[in-house]
Amino acid sequence: MNWYVVYTKPKWEKKVAEQLKKSGIECYCPLITVMRQWSDRKKKVEVPLFNSFVFVQLPDSDRNLVFQSVGVVRYLFWLGKPAIVRDEEIKIIKKGLDGTDSCEITIVPFQIGDKIALDSGPFSTQTAIVQEVNNTHYVLVLESLGCVLKMKYK
Known part of the structure; x- marks a missing residue:
């Protein structure tokens, strides 16, 4: 049996999966835990990894059964046919969200004097030296072009 992708109403992924x-x-709605902040509190909540998508596994002949559930909009199509997700891809998603193979990732900001390679934008393939690090931007010196570049964070 193939895995198909069902498109749901916004914020209905968990309800559709339950139905x-x-x-x-057989269905799978991958969830991740994120910290959400309101004006009076912070709380960990489970949200879908893919907004408005639920994976279903059923025979091709039974594909219309999903429309009996409230919140299902349509199937996701690719090249004029319902999109099929391979079992290996579902297993990779499940393994990635399992958490047993967890690792710690640390993001270290650029430091003054670091030499960096720009890989996108109009200055791609150029190297620059970090001259200033601020809360809102970096100042980079492009020696090869003889100019200073100010880049804002996104």
């Missing part, structure tokens, strides 16, 4: 499971349809 499909109750109907006996």
